[in-house]
Amino acid sequence: MNNILKIENLKKIYHTPSQETLAVEDFSFELKPGEFVAIVGPSGCGKSTILSILCGLEKKSSGNIIMDNNIKLGYMLQNDSLFEWRNILNNCLIGLEINKTLNDDNKKYVLDLLKKYGLYDFKDSYPNNLSGGMRQRVALIRTLATKPDILLLDEPFSALDYQTRLSVSDDVYQILKNENKSAIIVTHDLAEAISMADRIIVLTKRPSTIKNIYEIKLTDKSTPIKNRRTKEFSYYYDKIWKDIDFYA
Numbered sequence: 001m002n003n004i005l006k007i008e009n010l011k012k013i014y015h016t017p018s019q020e021t022l023a024v025e026d027f028s029f030e031l032k033p034g035e036f037v038a039i040v041g042p043s044g045c046g047k048s049t050i051l052s053i054l055c056g057l058e059k060k061s062s063g064n065i066i067m068d069n070n071i072k073l074g075y076m077l078q079n080d081s082l083f084e085w086r087n088i089l090n091n092c093l094i095g096l097e098i099n100k101t102l103n104d105d106n107k108k109y110v111l112d113l114l115k116k117y118g119l120y121d122f123k124d125s126y127p128n129n130l131s132g133g134m135r136q137r138v139a140l141i142r143t144l145a146t147k148p149d150i151l152l153l154d155e156p157f158s159a160l161d162y163q164t165r166l167s168v169s170d171d172v173y174q175i176l177k178n179e180n181k182s183a184i185i186v187t188h189d190l191a192e193a194i195s196m197a198d199r200i201i202v203l204t205k206r207p208s209t210i211k212n213i214y215e216i217k218l219t220d221k222s223t224p225i226k227n228r229r230t231k232e233f234s235y236y237y238d239k240i241w242k243d244i245d246f247y248a
Contacts, residue, residue: 002033003030003031003032004031004032004033004035004067004071004149004150004182005030005031005054005065005066005067005071005150005182006030006031006064006065006066006067007027007028007029007030007054007063007064007065007066008028008063008064008065008066009026009027009028009062009063009064010024010026010027010028010050010053010060010062010063010064010065011024011025011026011027011060011061011062011063012024012046012049012053012058012060012061013061021206022206022207023046023049023206023207023208024046024049024050024053024207024208024209025207025208025209026209026210027050027063027208027209027210028063028210029201029210029213031150031182031184032182033180033182034180034181034182035182035183035198035199036173036176036182036183036185036196036197036198036199037183037184037185037197037198037199037200037201038184038185038186038187038192038193038194038196038197038199038200038201039184039185039186039187039200039201039203040186040187040188040190040193040200040201040202040203040240040244041202041203041204041205041208041211041244042203042204042205042244042245043188044205044206045203045204045205045206045208046203046206046207046208047186047203047208048154048155048186049208050186050208051075051152051154051184051186053065054073054152054184055073055075055152057075067150071149071150072146072147072148072149072150073148073149073150073151073152074143074144074146074148074150074151074152075143075151075152075154076139076140076143076151076152076153076154076156077139077154077156078154078155078156078158078159079159080127080135080136080138080139080159081139082127082135082138082139082142083127084126084127084128085126086126087123087124087125087126088114088119088122088123088124088125088126088127088130088138089110089111089114089123089124091127091138091142092110092113092114092138092141092142092145093107093110093145094142095142095143095145095146096110096145096146099146101146106145109145109147110141110145111123113141113144113145114141116178117137117141117171117175118137119134119137119138119141122134131164132159132160132161132164132168133160133164133167133168133171136156136157136160136168136171136172137168137171137172137175139156140156140172140175144175144179144181148181149181149182150181150182150183150184151176151181151182151183151184152183152184153172153183153184153185153186154186155186155187155188156172156185157169157172157187157189157192158187158188165192166224166225167225169192169195169196169224169225170223170224170225173196173223173224174223185197190237190240190241190244191228191233191237192224193240194216194227194228194233194236194237194240195224195225195227195228195233196224196227197216198215198216199213199214199215199216200213200214200216200236200240201213202214202240202243202244204245205245211243211245212240212243214236214239214240216236217232218230218232218233219231219232
């Protein structure tokens with residue numbers, strides 16, 4: 001299977017007038033079409049920096065990022081960042097407006113997504129009328145509206161309470177699988193990573209390098225909530241927990 005994304009020896013150095021800080025060093029991996037990869041590691045190790053480099057918000061110091069020119073990326077942030085003065089439909093259309101690609105076909109695609117994922121009846125509502133979980137689903141549909149091939153998810157459920165987080169992780173997982181999207185998620189939640197990802201990349205403390213990569217093989221793999229009850233779940237949790245250098 002061909003890779004949709006290849007990263008070779010990625011390095012990021014932050015410069016100030018008095019010093020330089022090596023944040024990420026020698027980060028290399030390949031993403032397959034339709035694959036869901038999670039990145040975990042201690043706080044401040046550079047997980048979100050990697051996503052920021054991939055989507056062009058930050059410049060890499062060195063290394064190669066290889067993908068076809070027609071591959072599009074979508075970035076979903078920690079907060080839903082919906083515009084309170086725009087209704088749900090118009091929030092979902094904003095990326096198309098910015099890209100100047102809003103037309104009847106693309107609008108129909110967004111309306112179909114809203115219907116498919118239970119939000120069509122709220123298309124004329126405003127964000128403050130929606131629950132936190134519904135807002136995150138709107139944010140995901142806004143990201144999908146531009147038809148990205150790879151989604152970058154930066155702690156997308158961290159602002160939600162625990163029960164909502166579980167429910168929304170199920171929703172997001174199902175949507176991404178239904179739409180056959182590749183995804184990279186950064187998370188501090190190991191249970192979330194194990195229950196959602198096909199592979200998990202464990203990073204060291206800063207300067208961040210890859211400590212281990214786990215291929216997650218769960219019996220009767222299903223939705224994230226059900227995956228937490230598989231017999232292999234606790235095995236992966238214990239292994240990865242021991243790998244993370246929380247206090248170094």
